[in-house]
Amino acid sequence: xxxxxxxxxxxxxxxxxxxxxxxxxxNAIPNNSVALVSMDVGKMNGIDNQTLLKALxxxxxxxxxxxxxxxxxxxxxxxxxxxxxxxxxxxxxDLQKTLDNxxxxxxxxxxxxxxxxxxxxxNNAWAIGFSDDAVLVMGPVTATSYTNLRSQMAxxxxxxxxxxxxxxxxxxxxxxxxxAMKMVARVD
Numbered sequence: 512x513x514x515x516x517x518x519x520x521x522x523x524x525x526x527x528x529x530x531x532x533x534x535x536x537x538n539a540i541p542n543n544s545v546a547l548v549s550m551d552v553g554k555m556n557g558i559d560n561q562t563l564l565k566a567l568x569x570x571x572x573x574x575x576x577x578x579x580x581x582x583x584x585x586x587x588x589x590x591x592x593x594x595x596x597x598x599x600x601x602x603x604x605d606l607q608k609t610l611d612n613x614x615x616x617x618x619x620x621x622x623x624x625x626x627x628x629x630x631x632x633x634n635n636a637w638a639i640g641f642s643d644d645a646v647l648v649m650g651p652v653t654a655t656s657y658t659n660l661r662s663q664m665a666x667x668x669x670x671x672x673x674x675x676x677x678x679x680x681x682x683x684x685x686x687x688x689x690x691a692m693k694m695v696a697r698v699d
Contacts, residue, residue: 536582536599536645537682538675539667541589546696547681548586577606578646587676588696589649593660596648603629603643610639626665632657640664 540547574580582599589595600606610631613619619633630640637650638660645668652660676682685695 534677535672536597537585537677538670538672539642539645539647540585540587540595540597540676541667542674542676542679543590544587544595544676544679544681545590545699546586546588546694547676547685548694549583549685549692550586551583551691552580575605576609577602577604577641585676593649594651596646598646600641600644600646603641606641606646625661626669628665628668630661630664638664640668642668 577600579599579601585597587595587597607622607629610619610622610629613633614621614631619631619639622629622631624630625640628640628642630638632652632654633639633648635654636652637648638652638657640647640649640661647664647668649660649664672678681695681697685693688695
């Protein structure tokens with residue numbers, strides 16, 4: 512009986528340790544992307560390495576923005592030509608406060624829930640969606656095509672690891688390169 516209980520606790524410990532991977536947020540990147548750029552902002556030198564995210568979110572301090580800046584940020588181009596940015600979510604309530612602040616300034620629309628994710632349109636050009644794990648920015652998008660892109664992004668934010676970028680040759684190649692900023696692309 513002790514052996515069964517020991518095995519049960521060992522199994523439970525392994526399940527808990529593997530259940531929350533540091534790469535869960537990458538599942539939001541479509542596996543059929545044609546280009547992928549990884550920026551490890553913690554390892555980048557020179558200019559302010561958080562400039563892109565600060566400019567996009569109109570914030571001066573990313574530590575309270577709801578985005579985990581210790582994890583790499585990924586830029587990608589989806590197969591349908593949309594440009595995207597994927598970052599690891601740190602605190603959904605902080606991100607919601609950041610976007611509510613932008614909405615009060617007229618920079619983006621008020622957040623709306625769609626398929627268990629939160630969405631807004633930034634500067635009438637960029638769709639932002641987030642879940643507990645990932646922050647996804649895609650566009651440019653017109654106001655009329657925003658609804659379709661939002662549905663596509665909700666699908667990306669909820670997709671399994673098998674449908675995300677982690678199981679693609681593009682990611683395998685990117686992961687084999689060493690550096691703070693790296694890029695791979697597929698040519699047809």
